[in-house]
Amino acid sequence: MAAIVWNSSKILENKGKVKARNNILRKLTGTAWGAQPETLKSSALALCVSTAEYAAQVWAASAHAKRVDVAINETARIVTGCLKPTPVISLYPLIGVAPPSVRRAAAKDAERTKQETDARHPLHQHEPAGRRLRSRKSFMARLHIVEGSIENNRVTRWTQQLTTREPPREEMAPGKHLPFAVWKCLNRLRTGVARCKTNLLK
Numbered sequence: 001m002a003a004i005v006w007n008s009s010k011i012l013e014n015k016g017k018v019k020a021r022n023n024i025l026r027k028l029t030g031t032a033w034g035a036q037p038e039t040l041k042s043s044a045l046a047l048c049v050s051t052a053e054y055a056a057q058v059w060a061a062s063a064h065a066k067r068v069d070v071a072i073n074e075t076a077r078i079v080t081g082c083l084k085p086t087p088v089i090s091l092y093p094l095i096g097v098a099p100p101s102v103r104r105a106a107a108k109d110a111e112r113t114k115q116e117t118d119a120r121h122p123l124h125q126h127e128p129a130g131r132r133l134r135s136r137k138s139f140m141a142r143l144h145i146v147e148g149s150i151e152n153n154r155v156t157r158w159t160q161q162l163t164t165r166e167p168p169r170e171e172m173a174p175g176k177h178l179p180f181a182v183w184k185c186l187n188r189l190r191t192g193v194a195r196c197k198t199n200l201l202k
Contacts, residue, residue: 011064014052018071021047025078034180040079041095041172048075053103057111060104069100081184086193089162094187096171098158106154112143 025043028035035043052068059065076091077084092099098106115123146153151170158168175186188194 008062008064010055011059011062011067014054015068015071018048018052018068018075021051022071022074022078025075029078029081029180032181034081034184037079037095037172037176037178037180037183040180041097041176044075044079044095045097048072049097049103052100053107056104057108060108065104066101072100080187081180082187082191083193083195086188086191090191092158093168094173094190096169096173098154098168098170099161102154102157102161105157106146106150108143109146109153110150113146116145 025040025047028040028043034040049072052072056065073088073091076082076088076095076097077086080086080091080094082091082094088099097103115121115126118124155168155170162168173187173190175183178186
């Protein structure tokens with residue numbers, strides 16, 4: 001029980017930190033102006049995503065992990081300029097960043113790979129203790145060794161989640177060199193969610 005409380009409190013703490021950094025990120029955008037989309041993405045990765053993924057290998061299997069996703073989804077909306085009714089699945093391909101759940105899973109696989117292949121790792125060739133209860137399984141049993149780069153692992157996992165024909169890429173959508181106002185307009189056209197009366201009412 002103590003471990004569950006600790007996980008929940010730390011995850012909520014991470015979520016609060018990401019929300020605070022989202023407020024900083026908003027200062028770089030406005031209604032008709034904003035920083036370059038590439039600058040926004042770099043700032044979001046450095047300020048928000050890195051904070052949300054801090055020690056994610058430890059708490060990613062927690063039932064509370066999805067609480068952080070709410071704050072990261074807001075980060076993606078700020079970078080793309082999309083509105084709240086925009087489906088979350090449409091946000092991440094626009095900025096070329098894998099969804100939080102995919103990034104956490106890839107980070108865990110990378111940690112497992114380091115443990116198995118790097119002799120300098122503290123847990124290299126470590127044999128986990130036997131299970132006392134059938135319902136308890138080590139997180140190592142659910143992870144995979146990456147046979148390639150971490151980036152390719154992320155894209156592969158991301159592709160398995162999507163149902164679109166075009167495979168995802170960790171690259172921003174076309175228009176990233178345009179002014180933010182144009183970039184925002186393009187993204188709202190791509191997602192089909194604009195500032196219409198119905199969406200503003202929502």
